[in-house]
Amino acid sequence: MGFKDLKNTSKNAYQTLANEMEKMVKKSDSYKDDRFWKPALDKTNNGYAIIRLLPAPDGEDLPWARLYNHGFRGTGGWYIENSLTSIGLKDPVSEMNSQLWQSGSDADKNIARDRKRRLSYISNIYIVSDPKNPENEGKVFLFKYGKKIFEKIQEAMNPQYQDEKPLNPFDFWAGADFKLKIRQVDGYVNYDRSEFAAPTPLLGGDDKALELLWKKQHSLKEFTDPKNFKSYDELKTRLQQVLGDDIRSVAESANVTGGAEKASFESAPTESAPRVPAKKAPKSSENETEDALSYFEKLANDD
Numbered sequence: 001m002g003f004k005d006l007k008n009t010s011k012n013a014y015q016t017l018a019n020e021m022e023k024m025v026k027k028s029d030s031y032k033d034d035r036f037w038k039p040a041l042d043k044t045n046n047g048y049a050i051i052r053l054l055p056a057p058d059g060e061d062l063p064w065a066r067l068y069n070h071g072f073r074g075t076g077g078w079y080i081e082n083s084l085t086s087i088g089l090k091d092p093v094s095e096m097n098s099q100l101w102q103s104g105s106d107a108d109k110n111i112a113r114d115r116k117r118r119l120s121y122i123s124n125i126y127i128v129s130d131p132k133n134p135e136n137e138g139k140v141f142l143f144k145y146g147k148k149i150f151e152k153i154q155e156a157m158n159p160q161y162q163d164e165k166p167l168n169p170f171d172f173w174a175g176a177d178f179k180l181k182i183r184q185v186d187g188y189v190n191y192d193r194s195e196f197a198a199p200t201p202l203l204g205g206d207d208k209a210l211e212l213l214w215k216k217q218h219s220l221k222e223f224t225d226p227k228n229f230k231s232y233d234e235l236k237t238r239l240q241q242v243l244g245d246d247i248r249s250v251a252e253s254a255n256v257t258g259g260a261e262k263a264s265f266e267s268a269p270t271e272s273a274p275r276v277p278a279k280k281a282p283k284s285s286e287n288e289t290e291d292a293l294s295y296f297e298k299l300a301n302d303d
Contacts, residue, residue, distance in 0.1 A: 035218055037125065037141030039180055040132035045189075047182035050129040051143065052202050053153070053169045057124065057217040063170040064150075065223040068117040074242040074249045081235055083117050087226050092236040093117075096247050111248060119147050123170075124217040126202065128177050140216045148191045152178075156196050172210045173201045 041047040056063045068083040070093045084091040097115055100108040125143040130136040156167040156176075169175050177200070181193040203209045222228055230238075243249040 033142075035142045037127065037130075037136060037143055039182060040130070041182065042132075045182075045184045047180070048131060049127070049180045050177050050197075051180055052126040052128055052175065052177055054124040054126055054140070054217055055170045055172060055214070057219050058214065060220055062220070063123055065122045065220040067120050067122065067223060069120070070115060070117060072115045072242075074244070076242045076244055076249075079239060079242040081238065082229055084229055084232060084235065085117065087224055087229060089226075090232060092232060092239050096239070100247065108248065111250065114250075121145055121150050122220060122223055124220070126213065140213065140218070142218050149194065152191075152194060152196070167196060167199060169196060172214075173205055174199055175202065176200060 037051075039047040039049045054063065066086065068086045069081060070083055071078075071080050073079070079093070081093075083093065085094055093115060094117065097112040100112040122142055122144050125141055127136045127139055127141065153169055156169050159166060167174070167176055169178065176196040176198060179195050179197060181191070181195070183190045183193065185192075203213065
């Protein structure tokens with residue numbers, strides 16, 4: 001194309017570029033799983049919602065699935081993968097971290113800490129109140145949460161003080177609503193003020209309504225089904241691509257927890273990922289990394 005052609009087509013260039021950018025945005029959002037619910041935050045990154053944890057789905061034993069994953073960046077890109085330790089198998093990152101830790105070097109231990117497993121849980125929930133998105137109220141979703149919220153569940157089931165009665169938060173009839181209160185404390189996501197309300201039957205204890213609700217729940221088995229995990233060899237190959245021959249290879253803002261506040265969309269995890277304006281990821285505390293992991297997983301999958 002000659003210079004004259006460039007000038008002649010300049011009038012249409014804006015619309016062409018706008019259309020292409022719209023396609024890129026739609027593509028970057030296509031990873032979203034609509035089964036999952038996330039609380040909406042306000043401009044100050046605070047949020048509030050009331051949810052009800054639901055019992056185990058039909059044919060399953062537990063009301064949660066427990067997952068370990070890793071999220072970090074090396075000189076060869078991003079490593080965002082579920083850990084095989086979630087299903088009781090050996091995992092190449094855990095083996096690498098053991099090697100680093102056992103070296104005795106403080107620098108190696110810091111690298112191992114940055115690449116350590118991140119724990120998360122997945123449960124079915126019923127949305128009692130979602131002020132930012134009221135259309136979600138009365139619906140069943142999957143909810144991914146971290147260690148801090150799970151600790152609150154444990155505290156409810158095993159209270160510390162004698163005047164507190166044990167509570168099964170997952171029970172339709174004897175459970176309780178969970179007030180999810182999200183704050184930013186020193187730049188980090190914080191759930192400390194979240195709490196369970198007094199026990200009360202869900203939907204007034206109407207068994208017919210509860211049975212219909214129960215049948216709408218999503219299976220949790222798929223999240224720990226071995227067929228949905230990459231093999232040891234596949235993970236080891238990906239790890240080699242990310243780190244190369246040097247297991248101490250690191251990149252700036254290389255891990256999800258420590259580097260979340262510095263990372264941006266401009267720090268593209270793959271060569272093929274499009275460059276778009278920078279956007280900061282939320283900081284995430286040591287106990288709560290699921291939001292940061294989701295952010296970086298989007299980056300790693302955006303091609």
